[in-house]
Amino acid sequence: MIEKPTIIGGESLKRDDFIEVKYPYTGEVIGRAVRGTEEDVLKAVEVAKEGFKEISSLTPYERYEILMKTADLLRQRSEEFAKTLVYEVGKTIREARTEVQRAIQTLIFSAEEAKRIEGSTFLPDAHPNGKGKVGFYIRVPVGIVSAITPFNFPLNLSMHKVAPALAAGNAVILKPSERTPLTPTMMVELFLEAGIPPKALSVIPGYGDVGRVMTTHPDIRVVSFTGSRKVGDIISRQVGIKRLVLELGSNSAIVLHRDGDVDKAVQKTVAGGYAIAGQVCISVQRVFVHEEVFDLFTEKLKEAVERLKVGDPMDETTDVGPLIASSEIERIEGWIEESVREGAKVITGGEPLNKEKALLKPTIISLVPTDSKLFKEEAFAPVVVVNPYKEVDEAIDMVNDSDYGLQVGVFTKDIQIAWEFIKKAEAGGILINEGPTFRVDHQPYGGVKYSGIGREGPKFAIEDYTEIKTVMFDLS
Numbered sequence: 001m002i003e004k005p006t007i008i009g010g011e012s013l014k015r016d017d018f019i020e021v022k023y024p025y026t027g028e029v030i031g032r033a034v035r036g037t038e039e040d041v042l043k044a045v046e047v048a049k050e051g052f053k054e055i056s057s058l059t060p061y062e063r064y065e066i067l068m069k070t071a072d073l074l075r076q077r078s079e080e081f082a083k084t085l086v087y088e089v090g091k092t093i094r095e096a097r098t099e100v101q102r103a104i105q106t107l108i109f110s111a112e113e114a115k116r117i118e119g120s121t122f123l124p125d126a127h128p129n130g131k132g133k134v135g136f137y138i139r140v141p142v143g144i145v146s147a148i149t150p151f152n153f154p155l156n157l158s159m160h161k162v163a164p165a166l167a168a169g170n171a172v173i174l175k176p177s178e179r180t181p182l183t184p185t186m187m188v189e190l191f192l193e194a195g196i197p198p199k200a201l202s203v204i205p206g207y208g209d210v211g212r213v214m215t216t217h218p219d220i221r222v223v224s225f226t227g228s229r230k231v232g233d234i235i236s237r238q239v240g241i242k243r244l245v246l247e248l249g250s251n252s253a254i255v256l257h258r259d260g261d262v263d264k265a266v267q268k269t270v271a272g273g274y275a276i277a278g279q280v281c282i283s284v285q286r287v288f289v290h291e292e293v294f295d296l297f298t299e300k301l302k303e304a305v306e307r308l309k310v311g312d313p314m315d316e317t318t319d320v321g322p323l324i325a326s327s328e329i330e331r332i333e334g335w336i337e338e339s340v341r342e343g344a345k346v347i348t349g350g351e352p353l354n355k356e357k358a359l360l361k362p363t364i365i366s367l368v369p370t371d372s373k374l375f376k377e378e379a380f381a382p383v384v385v386v387n388p389y390k391e392v393d394e395a396i397d398m399v400n401d402s403d404y405g406l407q408v409g410v411f412t413k414d415i416q417i418a419w420e421f422i423k424k425a426e427a428g429g430i431l432i433n434e435g436p437t438f439r440v441d442h443q444p445y446g447g448v449k450y451s452g453i454g455r456e457g458p459k460f461a462i463e464d465y466t467e468i469k470t471v472m473f474d475l476s
Contacts, residue, residue, distance in 0.1 A: 002030065054197035055141075093314055140467060145220070164461035229248045253287065254435055336350050409436040
């Protein structure tokens with residue numbers, strides 16, 4: 001049993017009110033975290049005001065050193081973190097190890113960016129009234145940042161918010177998903193061990209009451225949220241006058257043109273559609289295939305998907321683990337049944353392998369109507385839609401027929417066709433001859449439309465966690 005406290009400014013709070021954490025594969029309670037309260041948030045904000053003074057007074061190099069030490073500590077304890085991720089999320093042990101390694105890289109990139117927060121000069125005398133004046137601007141930390149993170153990447157997505165904010169000299173209050181509070185709390189403990197000023201970092205596991213105070217408190221200057229569109233919409237209406245960063249998911253697409261590499265497109269669809277049981281905001285959910293290669297692609301994809309091993313996440317050979325909860329099986333079954341009633345065809349899968357263990361057979365479904373949930377909404381399950389198209393403009397229209405726009409993968413050898421998608425596809429990222437699930441942790445990452453506001457990646461996150469201060473000298 002893993003037990004973790006609420007931590008406010010370095011102080012571990014223990015009380016007999018816990019959030020239980022269940023292993024999705026067995027339903028067994030494997031840990032618990034002290035449940036935070038609204039009063040805890042109010043206390044954390046007051047503590048963070050002092051913490052902000054302390055961390056912002058550190059030099060960039062001092063913050064760099066602390067973050068690099070945290071990366072070393074995480075590297076030393078990487079297997080412990082990976083196993084905890086398996087028990088919390090249900091992702092396979094191989095996927096969990098990858099997340100830990102990515103979190104280390106996110107830390108390193110953030111540490112390096114601590115030394116690159118720079119301003120620039122400008123020319124006041126380019127204006128008729130500016131003669132004799134000299135001007136420049138600097139970037140300064142905003143103050144207190146609220147970071148609210150989801151269940152699917154509890155370590156690396158928490159790192160993407162916390163590490164850049166600390167690198168820029170801010171105080172941070174973190175609320176992880178109530179489903180996965182253990183690894184984020186372990187992460188905060190590493191930062192404290194590495195020497196981050198204790199008052200500059202708090203973690204408060206909790207529910208909506210905690211999140212509401214963290215988004216509405218007037219002394220918090222930035223709210224960074226990753227999660228569902230529904231919650232993101234609520235937050236956007238209640239934050240008040242503060243900066244807001246949202247990453248709200250997608251139903252990402254692959255387009256395979258007739259000249260594209262079919263085998264590579266199959267490989268990337270499998271890797272992107274079924275990793276973490278499809279519970280990734282840039283999972284491959286919709287695949288649009290030119291009619292000339294549609295049958296070939298579908299046949300090869302079916303063969304590849306049916307080779308996937310589904311089961312125990314701790315088994316080194318498992319490819320697909322459970323969904324976060326068995327209730328998700330019932331939801332996605334309903335979506336599949338709806339699309340079949342409307343004319344879709346299940347190519348493989350489409351039913352539970354073991355409902356009690358939250359295992360769904362990896363599913364391919366074709367000819368899905370564009371007004372069905374499977375086409376329109378974010379499935380967050382190991383389900384891939386495969387539909388044909390004739391013309392490039394038709395494929396672009398189908399990609400854009402979504403409220404979301406995070407990343408799109410396009411497979412073609414024709415640079416002009418690639419450029420058409422780059423210009424016209426409504427997404428934050430266009431990947432040519434690569435799947436939309438590919439991401440490196442220092443890229444500008446984020447979406448358009450209802451996929452969110454702002455960009456992750458330490459360099460770009462720091463732009464949201466700092467503000468410009470203008471300086472002017474009159475030398476006349």
